[in-house]
Amino acid sequence: MKFFVSGDIKHQRKLVLAIFIVALFFILFLLSDMWVKSKLFGLTIHDVSQTLLGDEENFIEPYAFSTLLEMIHTDLFFVMMLFILSGALYFRIKKQSKRARIIMSIILLMVFVSMITPFVGLHYYLGSLLWYYSFIIWHLLFIVIYIDIIVMLSKASDD
């Protein structure tokens, strides 16, 4: 965990390689998570709200609250690990960057929205709308972070 304590990442080739590989796997995780959730809940906001709220005309039962709670409980652990690891990496690499701080703040906010909406407002259309967009935003922003990290590290190893 040297990157947690030392800011000197760019000049350590083995560490760069390790971070590079981890970043690739994290991107794969985020993509696969989006894929799995799109299969479970649907791709459009209409599909998502139909799955969550149910649809009497099409005989679709509303999504079970306990199943949703279990999913959120598991997802929270993954997102915590992602947040602390990517934050530590990103802030070490882009120390003075305002962009890094803004992106991490938005991620935290969106994660909160996406994890809290099922508790408070998923029974309404607005709740599913918030849940849908916040989920997509935090996934995409994490991917942006890792692409940024990979680009920065490749530039540093070229120098």
Added chain:
Amino acid sequence: MTKQLNAFLILGFSLLSLLLLASAAALFFYHHGIDSKELYIDYAGDEKAFINPKTFTGILKSFSPHILVMPLIFFILFHLAIATRAFPKEQIKYIAMVGFTATFGDIFINFIISWSIFFAYLKLLFFFLFQFVLIYIISGFFKKVFLER
């Protein structure tokens, strides 16, 4: 600057941990209720109410992810508590002892709840103790960041 960024990360992680604890509590009460008798019946079963006892495989299914995740989260928060010097040295030792006991008890007691209602009481005690220790550590971070600035 680095200190501010670290504080942001630690606070973000702490907030997410609080949310995880809230979801754990919600799940626990949703499935077992807050009453220890209800918890005991969930594990031991009740012939009159047609409730099957929890199987060993069923308990193992929830045991397996928790045995990794609970100590890991405790370790990360505890390690941050040491790194940030959020607590005096004497307290750290007690936090470690209570935290480890609560983690260990909360996970392993599931196997013996069906033996007696006493273990259901103990389960509730360990569950709340684990939550309390983590909230206590997190409150230390908030105190450090906001009150001692």
